[in-house]
Amino acid sequence: MRDSTDWLPTSYRTHTIGQIVSGGADLVGEEVSAAGYAETVRGRGAIAFIMLRDGTGHIQAFAKRDNMKEATFEALQSATRESTIQVTGTVAQKRPPKTKEGEPAPPAEYEITVSSATILSSAAAPLPVGVTDDVKVGLDIRLDNRYLDLRRAHVNAMFQLRSKVLQYGRDHLISEGFNEMNSPKIIASASEGGTNLFPMMYFDTPAFLSQSPQLYKQLAVLGGLERVFEIGPAFRAEKHDTYRHLNEFISFDIEGAWMNDEDVMCVQERMIHHIWTEVAANDQHLIDVINEYKTSQDEDLVTVDVPELPFPRISYCDAIEIVKNGGGEIEWGDDIESHHCDIIAAEHSGFHFLPRWPMAMKPFYIYHNEAEKGTTGGQLSRGFDLNYGRDEMTSGGQREHRVDVLEQNLRNMDLNPEDFTFYTDGFRYGAPPHAGWGLGVARLLMVLTGAGNVREVVLFPRDRSRVTP
Numbered sequence: 440m441r442d443s444t445d446w447l448p449t450s451y452r453t454h455t456i457g458q459i460v461s462g463g464a465d466l467v468g469e470e471v472s473a474a475g476y477a478e479t480v481r482g483r484g485a486i487a488f489i490m491l492r493d494g495t496g497h498i499q500a501f502a503k504r505d506n507m508k509e510a511t512f513e514a515l516q517s518a519t520r521e522s523t524i525q526v527t528g529t530v531a532q533k534r535p536p537k538t539k540e541g542e543p544a545p546p547a548e549y550e551i552t553v554s555s556a557t558i559l560s561s562a563a564a565p566l567p568v569g570v571t572d573d574v575k576v577g578l579d580i581r582l583d584n585r586y587l588d589l590r591r592a593h594v595n596a597m598f599q600l601r602s603k604v605l606q607y608g609r610d611h612l613i614s615e616g617f618n619e620m621n622s623p624k625i626i627a628s629a630s631e632g633g634t635n636l637f638p639m640m641y642f643d644t645p646a647f648l649s650q651s652p653q654l655y656k657q658l659a660v661l662g663g664l665e666r667v668f669e670i671g672p673a674f675r676a677e678k679h680d681t682y683r684h685l686n687e688f689i690s691f692d693i694e695g696a697w698m699n700d701e702d703v704m705c706v707q708e709r710m711i712h713h714i715w716t717e718v719a720a721n722d723q724h725l726i727d728v729i730n731e732y733k734t735s736q737d738e739d740l741v742t743v744d745v746p747e748l749p750f751p752r753i754s755y756c757d758a759i760e761i762v763k764n765g766g767g768e769i770e771w772g773d774d775i776e777s778h779h780c781d782i783i784a785a786e787h788s789g790f791h792f793l794p795r796w797p798m799a800m801k802p803f804y805i806y807h808n809e810a811e812k813g814t815t816g817g818q819l820s821r822g823f824d825l826n827y828g829r830d831e832m833t834s835g836g837q838r839e840h841r842v843d844v845l846e847q848n849l850r851n852m853d854l855n856p857e858d859f860t861f862y863t864d865g866f867r868y869g870a871p872p873h874a875g876w877g878l879g880v881a882r883l884l885m886v887l888t889g890a891g892n893v894r895e896v897v898l899f900p901r902d903r904s905r906v907t908p
């Protein structure tokens with residue numbers, strides 16, 4: 440649960456439930472108001488016990504018929520689970536359970552003795568997705584009812600963790616001098632190839648949803664912002680149906696001037712190291728909630744093992760050899776697909792970089808040094824990936840800053856330089872060598888939380904068959 444020690448009162452409550460539970464001893468006898476979801480409603484006749492939950496904790500509200508208006512008591516006693524209720528009453532210490540002689544007394548627990556209450560909103564019954572019951576429902580039904588699914592403790596913990604990961608990543612980049620930027624999401628031309636674009640009409644002009652902030656983060660660096668990062672949506676009209684692809688995903692991007700591929704790999708591993716270190720130091724309570732659920736499902740538990748630096752670097756040429764030696768079918772120039780990555784992951788199960796891909800496999804904006812050739816003589820590039828086990832987390836690289844080469848790259852990839860003048864013109868007035876990367880946030884979260892599907896760590900995923908809620 441969140442630490443709400445410093446939260447201020449609102450119009451609906453004097454205290455969060457977390458504040459009452461943790462500050463109980465000082466609050467005994469004081470009048471408080473709290474609001475939350477009714478997790479359980481028990482009791483008959485003259486008494487009712489409501490277990491109230493807000494985003495910060497749980498507390499029992501104890502209601503007596505002769506302590507309040509008859510109608511209020513009736514409403515409380517017949518409240519449906521998950522209804523939202525505001526209660527006012529005094530904080531009391533719960534009668535401790537009997538302990539055997541010699542046994543230590545359990546920690547004190549507190550409850551609210553209710554004097555007035557309001558049902559803010561009644562929940563319909565039955566609930567399509569149980570919040571506390573361990574009833575198995577498929578991912579699709581959970582996603583259809585994400586607003587309820589999110590009330591389940593371990594799901595809620597995953598999304599709190601997601602927010603932390605973004606915060607720690609952001610903090611780290613800011614500490615290295617990066618400026619946060621936002622690029623347009625309505626664009627006129629593709630950065631990552633023209634086949635997987637979502638077309639749209641921008642008034643009378645055809646346009647597309649952005650696949651990546653790529654060209655704009657480069658333009659920001661060319662303009663002298665020096666080091667930039669962006670956390671924002673990217674859209675891909677790919678007809679994938681896998682555990683790790685979505686048609687809208689959050690891309691965590693950086694770009695830095697006077698840097699090459701190795702420099703930005705170092706930024707990336709430092710950032711991931713920082714995220715893991717901070718989660719291990721501050722957020723074990725969230726991991727515990729996730730693990731409580733995993734234990735109930737007999738699944739492997741999550742441990743936050745801070746990865747060692749530096750991450751291994753396995754050049755594309757070496758990766759091809761590892762795959763071949765491991766019995767995989769692959770030739771220099773082929774893509775390293777997931778089943779190949781399984782072979783590499785047998786040796787490198789954690790984070791590892793795969794630098795120096797063939798230029799022919801990389802986008803037009805990637806830099807190549809003509810002198811750097813692969814084992815079969817093919818042109819190498821300064822593009823890299825970061826994998827965790829079998830899964831790609833990141834692509835990145837040093838960028839082409841020589842405008843004539845950039846235009847030739849476009850032609851080599853059957854793209855028309857005329858369509859990219861808004862971008863290539865930015866290179867005509869002095870361009871610093873620069874590099875960057877784009878990291879799939881949901882993929883990183885899969886690693887941290889042990890989720891088996893990106894949809895688990897994306898609130899409202901968009902895939903081929905889902906565009907609601």
Ligand code: AMO
Pocket residue numbers: 631650651653675677683684685686687688690692693831832833834835836875876877878879880882893
């Ligand atoms: P790339 O296309 O490899 O590179 O994307 C970067 C990272 O984004 C994530 N990703 C996805 N996640 C979920 N669903 C998808 N359909 C999807 N596609 C990509 C992956 C991937 O590694 N402009 C470059 C980055 C750069 O060079 O800076 C780019 O977009 O984790």
